[in-house]
Amino acid sequence: MADKERIIITSALPYANGSIHIGHLVEYIQTDIIVRFLKLMGKDAVYCCADDTHGTPIEIKAKQLGIAPEELIATSSKEHQEDFASYHIEFDSFYSTNSAENKALAEMIYLRLKDAGHIYEKDMELTFCEHCKRFLPDRFVKGVCPKCGAEDQYGDQCEKCNTAYKTTDLVKPFCTICKNTPIRKTSSHLFFRLSRFSDQLRDWLVSNKNLQMDVKNQIMNWIKEGLEDWCISRDGPYFGFKIPGTEKYFYVWLDAPIGYISSFAN
Structure with a gap:
């Protein structure tokens, strides 16, 4: 018998500097319902998520509490998972962007972009x-x-x-x-040549039938205004992953989206 198609489902990563609120729960409960329905239909559905744990808001919150960022994100993870469990939201993997898998994937993607000439200083x-x-x-x-x-x-x-x-x-x-x-x-600092991909992103956007129209319109406006190359590095001190071969750190918005992949890897 042929292998089943695997359906990977995620929710937006909650940020680890605060508690889960009603706005979070609306999304997670709806997603949990979809996953349960697919599994009842015999589908191979996997629900992955993670705490978003890097960046300046984490540093600021930890500083306010007088604790290390690592302690803050550990406490937040425990609290978040307890809150989700109390609403019977069941993840196949709930992980953290501050993980070995996420570090390895972020470095791999960065080095491939660099080797392809898409990174400059x-x-x-x-x-x-x-x-x-x-x-x-x-x-x-x-x-x-x-x-x-x-x-x-x-x-x-x-x-x-x-x-x-x-x-x-x-x-x-x-x-x-x-x-x-x-x-x-x-x-x-290090920059990703985002401007190189304007045409590719525009073509993908036009052909995509699944995105909400307001989302498509917003992204199209950005493309029409002209996409600027994106700074992907930060000076220390910074809570995040060091960029290979430098004294800089990955900007949180480089490794955070990769957290979806690392949660699935976990």
């Missing part, structure tokens, strides 16, 4: 706090959104208009640790 101006003596990536800096003017926005993306930008684009920036105004300092 360049200097860039970043926000740097002279008081804290550190670079201020992502959520370590806040200010006014350069596009919509919303105040108190983080250094990587505006939560009001969803615009992604550089920390140096913020208006009236301030360090979220000490509240002082940062300076600009140059550092060398």
Whole structure:
């Protein structure tokens, strides 16, 4: 008898800096229902998920609690799994992006991209706090959104208009640790040539019949505006995986999506 087709189902990875809330549960319960239905139909369905554990929000939360990031994500994982179990949500694998599998996969994907010529290095101006003596990536800096003017926005993306930008684009920036105004300092970083894939992504988007129309429209708008090459590295200190052959760290949004694959590998 031929092998059954395996159906892999996931939910969005919960971030490990806080508790599960009703908004999370709506998605997970719905997904659990689908998985149970498929299994009752005799399908080989596998439900995988993981805690998203890297990045500046984890560092900030751990610092506020006076504990190590590793302790925070371990506590969050235990709490998350207990909450899911209390609602009878059953995963075939609930894992962590801070795992050996995820590290190996992130390094493999990075090295293949590098070997194919899709990674390059360049200097860039970043926000740097002279008081804290550190670079201020992502959520370590806040200010006014350069596009919509919303105040108190983080250094990587505006939560009001969803615009992604550089920390140096913020208006009236301030360090979220000490509240002082940062300076600009140059550092060398690694970039993924996302701009090379605009046509490929547009063709895939047009031919895809499964995506919601509002999602397709949003992505198409980004492509029309012109995709910029993506900085995939961060200066230390940073809670995440070190990039092979460098003193930099993978930006959380490189290894987080790979967490779906590593959870299935687990």
